[in-house]
Amino acid sequence: MSADSKINILLVDDLAAKLLSLETILAPLGENVVKTSSADEALHYLLSNDVAVVLVDVCMPGMNGFELAEMIREHPRYQRTAIIFISAVHLTDADRMKGYELGAVDYIPVPIIPEVLRAKVAVFAELYRKSRELQRLNRELEQRVRERTSDLEASSSRLRESEERFQQIAHTIDDAFWLVELQPDPRVLYISPGWEKVWGRPAGAEHSPLKCWGDTVLEEDRKHMAEAIDRALAPESDGVWSREYRIVRPSGEQRWIRERGRILRSETTGSIRCVGLAEDFDERKQAEAVLARDREALEQLVHERTVELETSNLRLRMADRMATIGTLSAGLGHDMGNLLLPVRMRLDTIEAQPLSDDVRREVGAIRKASEYLQRLARNLRLLSLDPEGEGEGGGETNLAEWWSDVEGMIRNALHRSVKFSGKIEPGLPRVQIGRAGLTQVVFNLVQNAGDALHGRPGGHVRISAEPDPHTGGARLCVSDNGPGMSEEVRRRCMEPFFTTKTRGMSTGLGLALVSGIVKNAKATMEIDAAPEGGTIFRINLPAAKPGAADAGAPQKRGVASVRLNDRRMVAHVQAVLTSLEFDVLHDVEADVDLLVTEAESDGTCPVALGFLAARPESRALVFGGRINGEGGGRVVCLDFATKPSALRSQIRSVLKD
């Protein structure tokens, strides 16, 4: 229905002339005028049409105007329809009142003044039209309100769903995430529930990521924490940061936190916010630390192994070289000895003859020279003494005995212009190092000292030894009065291939070899400035293991008694026993460790069994004996025809059990 469409004006009158006249009066209004001639007809029309104004004649046959008005008003649709009564009669005030009570809006007496009627109807028509328009607008408005409401409900429901999803996510994520406004109003906008899990405490107002989470971050980590966000805020930055720090939980436990975040700048509002995600990566950090430690340990191990390998490689090459030198010097010493022997013999022969003093003097000079050569030959052979049998770090040494053997050779390592003094008193504890190894160590140190003293007048190399009361071992010192070592040289001189000498003169292996032998013998070495300005090497040698020998005392040797008739047999048994560290007595019945004797002609040996019965710790070796099970396994029988080469192993076997 449009605003300008025609509205219905219903005329009700039993007189057709009146209907016509009313229609004529109202025609200029341009509305749709409907004429009905009775109340029934009017009601019939009203049932199916909207009517703006009803003009009713009060006096009609059948249902009169008042009754019609009452019926119209009863219908809810027409309660507000304007009803105008027209009547020539019933013009009393009571009539009018009745008309108004029944819902009339006006009461027009006859004669009708057409302009007045038209104006009144026009007003109601307009009112009706306006009211109808208002209703339409109202309906439209309601429709819009409904639509809006529905939109609002939909978006509200979407929001609810989104919030629900967010909450689900926020509660499920164990990490802490947060949103903070930096500008214009610095404040914490959101901290996820994960924060409590990570921090082990409820989040309070003081826990702001901008303020290092209150006092929960370790003091020393706070500075770099703040710097991370400052850097991200810098204009040239991409606005991303990450930082690691430690927090302290209320229990006192420390946890490593890794945090990543981003600055959010709003172009529209100009606000600056930042979001961050903080995760507890303590386990990972610990694992990383363990990994790093392991890696470091591994590297250290690799380094150590490499050094060990280099050292052992070096020792191998050095040993190889020493072996070559040994072979060479042994051959040289041997050949010199072979040549010198006839020379000495001839000298003996010459000197045994009557000689003039001059000749005797000359021969004496030759003898002196040959004696010097003989000493040299001896030293060369000592140098070749094979360290084989000493084993790895094995062997023990009586320092004084060792020194008396090697002094001459070691002295020869120095140039004649260098003074050499070496004094090692007997009575020092036996030390745990092989003789050949010790010789190599001292030889190298002395040679080095000699090199340091090269071309310096008054050069002096000293060797001394003293007991070490702390370890029970001994300390051997090799010192010189040379130029000494700088701190760096002192620190590095044990490294393989480190040398201060010109190339071609030194391999840089000498001290590394020394260090290797010293370490192998479980000894230690200190390098110091010597009192006279040079360098002093102190080698702390551990004492020989107890049991093998009493420290300081001569080694305890076994005692054997040999009671054999055949002298040749006696001689051999004695020689072999001597080489097995036995002192040998002859034909003596005493408390010895081993008795070597021979059986009676029937194979029995009452002597040996009697000997063993009285001495439960002793052993016996019986030539020609046939003893079965007697002697408790402490007796071994040998055939007289036993080859000398088997004797040694037989003696060892009886001693072993």
Place this chain on the structure above:
Amino acid sequence: MQSGTGRVLRIACVDDNATIGEAFAVRAALEPTLEWAGVVFESTAKAIEAKLCKLKPDVALLDIDMPGIDAFALAESMAAAAPEIRAVMFSGHLNRKYIERALDCGAWGYLSKNDDVDSIIAGVRKVADGQIALSAEAELVLRRDRVG
């Protein structure tokens, strides 16, 4: 067997180096109780043994380094076949293995060419007297190096 003391000892030397034997012969002449039996060197051990048996020395000094000859085997064979000739190893080498082998093969000792001639002669007398003779160095090596 007679004691060597005071008796004239016949001494022989087995060495491919003739100068040693010759010098020894001259030197031995200074000793009234020593008789030089001679220097022997042949290309086989058997020939050397045969020669020694002909010379009949009381003590034979055996060089170790002889071309083509195993002196230890020679000493062992002599001990079995001609025990009256006492073989002693006589060397410039100082080596534990050699010394042990000398004793094990039945030699009467190990004397060093580097020793004083007097010591060598004393060693020879000791052998003739029925004892094993070891040079001072050889004894040192045997005593010092530990038995494994």
